[in-house]
Every structure is written in structure tokens, then in C-alpha cells.
Amino acid sequence: MNPDVVKPNVIVICGPTALGKTAVALELARVFNxxxxxxxxxxxxxxxxxxxxKPxxxxQASIPHHMIDIVDPDESFSAMQYAKMAHEEIMKLHAQGITPFVVGGTGFYIKALVHGLFMARPVDTDIRMRLKEEAAVHGAVSLHKRLSKCDPDAAERxxxxxxYRIIRALEIYETTGKSISKYHSEHGFADRQxxxxxxxxxxxxxLLYDRINRRVDAMIEAGLVDEVKGLLGMGYSENLKSMQSIGYRHMVDFIKGRLSWDETLRTLKRDTRRYAKRQMTWFRSDSEIVWREAEQLSDIRGLIKDFLGGA
Structure with a gap:
């Protein structure tokens, strides 16, 4: 990047699920245009x-949102695509004098946007097909156990x-002899723009776990079961990457009769708590993050004011 070009100021609001990031970001976006x-x-x-x-x-009407509702559930979408599209949105906002607030809990998306992505090896279709066949016969958990031996860091994440992600990690390892974690480490995500x-x-x-439990209850009350039934009715397979995510796979198991209602709620809340823990592990490893409690809005506003004022 040309050093004479002014780099856009970007404020990232991150943290685990159910923490109230959206409410905080909406308030900050109002204050800082x-x-x-x-x-x-x-x-x-x-x-x-x-x-x-989703907001x-x-x-979404009170403050414009970007990078939401951009692909259908059966479309693939990578962190590299996210970084490219989000960067384009940031440049548009920067040109208009608008402050971009990047808000969410997907640490890999944020890292890809802020630091860039290494150029991954191309897909080896033969290896991928073999791994897909193994997953169909033996299940994803079997492949995950194999991944934990060759790339324990990736298996933890x-x-x-x-x-999908298990196969991709194994494919890179089998193709190159290097773990995907090692590729990330060697690259360093250094292309900051x-x-x-x-x-x-x-x-x-x-308190976070209590919020998670209440959020799950609220999702059920809002009609999560019917949302998943609607997706299945539209022809979206339960095996899609999107449908294997937390909440959706649990509702599918209930709808298909594989789980009782009580077990569905129990495992959904448990898995959401585990996901929040993984998110915190990821974010805690980022030394650039300044940590504040969600209620410390005045302090957060001060941080942003100093950041923008010193730009």
C-alpha cells in the first residue's frame, strides 16, 4: 500500500456471543457518525x-449495516471473500467521512480484514473427495480426532x-505436510491497510452464561423451530455448513426426532456456552485488543474520541 495514502480509521467491537455487542455498537455509531x-x-x-x-x-434501519444477508445458506463464503468485501465497504464509508464500526464475534473474519490472509494452497480435489467420503462413512468426529493429532491447535478451534473446516485443515496438511495453524503463524497476517x-x-x-441461557429461550420464543422448518422446506440440506452451526443443527435434530425437546435445549445452551469460551480464547490471544465491560460506555467513548482525534 502507498505510504502516502491515508489509512482509514476503523473501530472493532468484538467479544463473545450474547454479550450485547450490537447495542453498544449502535450507541457508539450514533455518537461518532x-x-x-x-x-x-x-x-x-x-x-x-x-x-x-441478527440485528x-x-x-438495521436506525444505523446502516453492511455484510449482513449477502449469501444464501447453500453458498460458500470464505474469510478471504469477507475481508475483500468488508474492505471495499470500509473504503466507501471512509470516502464519505463515515466511521466504520466492525462488529462481531468471528475472530478469523476480523483478523483477515485487519491483517490480510495468507494465500492458501489450491484445492486438491482427489484428497478432498477422499476426505468427504471418509466423513460420510465414519463421521466428522472421526476426522476431527485425526486432525487433533496432526494439528491440535486447529482441532481446538x-x-x-x-x-467443511475439518476437511480443509486435513487437506492442507496432507497436501503440504504443514498444519493450517503453521501457515497462519508463518504468514503473521502482516498486510495491514x-x-x-x-x-x-x-x-x-x-453473567455471560445467564445471558446465553436467556438468549436461547428468547430465540425459541421468537420462532427458531419454525425458522429451521422453513429452511428445510426451502430445500436447504441439514448437511450444509450453514445448517451445521449452533442452533440450527440442534433444531434439525429435534425436528427429525433425534433429540427430545429437553435434550435439545440442554445441548443448545451447553454448546453455545462452549462456543463463547472458544471465542474468548481467540480474542484473549490478541494483544491489540483493549478490554472494557459492556456497561463502560463513557470510557469506551473516550477511547474512541482519543483514537479519532489522534488520527
């Missing part, structure tokens, strides 16, 4: 609103049911 760029790997999907805790139509303030939101763990 901002618009919101989503950084959530599930909110990119159309028709998946309740289970992804409501009212919230990737859910045992996330067939933005001036960024990262603010991480956190609360007491017990």
Missing part, C-alpha cells in the same frame, strides 16, 4: 435471522461437527 460492518460468519446468510441473533429490522482500534467487550462468566 458511524455505520456498522458485520463480522459474523452466520449473519452473512439470508433467511437465517433468529438463530444468528432487528429496526436496528474447529467444532467436531464442522465437516487500516488504522484500527480494537475494543473487546467482556463481563463476568456467570
Amino acid at each position: 458511524g455505520e456498522i460492518i458485520g463480522a459474523d460468519s452466520m449473519q452473512i446468510y439470508r433467511y437465517m435471522d433468529i438463530g444468528t441473533a 432487528t429490522p429496526y436496528e 474447529i467444532h467436531p461437527n464442522d465437516t 487500516l488504522k484500527v482500534l480494537k475494543i473487546g467487550l467482556h463481563i463476568n462468566r456467570n
